[in-house]
Amino acid sequence: MKTFKVLAAVVALGSSVSAYAYQINDEYVGKDHGYGDVIGDTSKFDVKGIDVSVSGTMLTVDVYTHFVNHVGVFNNYVTDTALSQKKGIAFGDLFLSSTWTPNGEADTGYLDDRHSTGTKWTYGFNLDDRWSSVGGDGALYELNGAANRDNAYLSNNFINGRYATYRHGQEVAVKTSSSTVTSVGSGSWLVDTVNGKVSFTFDIAGTDLLKGDEIAFHWGMTCGNDTIEGKIPFSVPEPGALALMGLGLAVVGLRRRKQSA
Template sequence: MKTFKVLAAVVALGSSISAHAYQINDEYVGSKDHGYGDVIGDVSKFDVKGIDVSVSGTVLTVDVYTNFVNNVGIFNNNVTSTTLSQKKGIAFGDLFLSSSWNPYGDADTGYKEDRHRTGTKWTYGFSLDDRWSSTGGEGALYELNGATNYENAYLSNDYINGRYATYRHGQEVAVKTDSATVTSVGSGSWLVDTVNGKVSFTFDIAGTDLVKGDEIAFHWGMTCGNDTIEGKVPFSVPEPGALALMGLGLAAVGLRRRKQAA
């Protein structure tokens, strides 16, 4: 069962949440676990614990808590394919989003049959400027217009050389920014926080279809997919009228206090 916390007023989703009470707990396994279950390989290197999301207007901040923040670039000699970049080593994946979450399979088994060809069709992706960075950088939000996830995303298979490694196959890990089916719709930033064990993505979803729904689904994993997390959180943007009324109310309170002080 997923754990959600919704805060009141303008901030729709909680940011002041215990580090152990995530809005999305990592209960998703995904396909090709090779018998390992949730985490393939060393838990201390790859485990994803959960996701917290906070909202300010239409700006999202998505915090992914994972042990991988201290391990970017590992296995740089014999694992990562060089077809996408001359850099080597396992890297941070991009963040995928959709207005609904439709995983394939059974929650009791961690949706072990879910992969890019089944389950959720991801409609947006936040792409990192340098996924091998240990500190963070800039990013861009893309609308994913292709009919399938593979038209819009590189998979773990594209980054990992399977002759030398065991990894989770078929997972969307990076936006195909060079594809004709993806369109840049915004920008943002990302930050690696090794003290608190999280990687944070911040970007504006104004003007996207994501603001039209009542929930947002997320998908994230490092480029090998050794641990992947999926889930959804409730979402709402305050109506302009509601914000105006709130502003008038606060102004009235301030005016009354000034009169009382006089």
């Protein structure tokens, strides 16, 4: 049910920068309660898809969602804690892993998948102010706990279940106070209401995400009313290959100079 389409894969000859663009379509449901893909108003919560672009080791992840125009809604449904601050439903953090292992069947939207049964997320990009309507700064964390709940707050931590129907058990925010998470980098995020997307940009240099041949993603707003997961093929040029490529270009340039002399 989840499909992946490579929109473009361009590698410029002799360049040390590889540019890729991918799309993950949102057909993932995860742990459900009989309400289908989106719980509640689709005009507020629907997630359409993810585009990923790469320049060297710098990732930009664009999540297309109607929620960009509705951050802060339903402040009467959030829990009365410092975590939610009674500001309403907010942007969730972006979770990543070098493998995607959802639980359940693709043709039903992985209905058995939740924090305890699905992919073990190994990195998370945490937002500085998730209620911001414009964006801000962020930090990339390595998630070292044995289970997702050791490293992440769930939708249950943000929503008061006595008054609201929402998707339970979804990882929505990095638990930065946990002893099992470690900050490994910084970045930024941007809310683009014109194009209907929230963008996350950060460097994955030095992370284990570079060691595999794919990167998996997970994102949802703090209530989890719509959640998107999926993976893209991923690779970066080996440093040795880049060095050989640069040497080859230098030789070509030298020959051209000699021929024109």
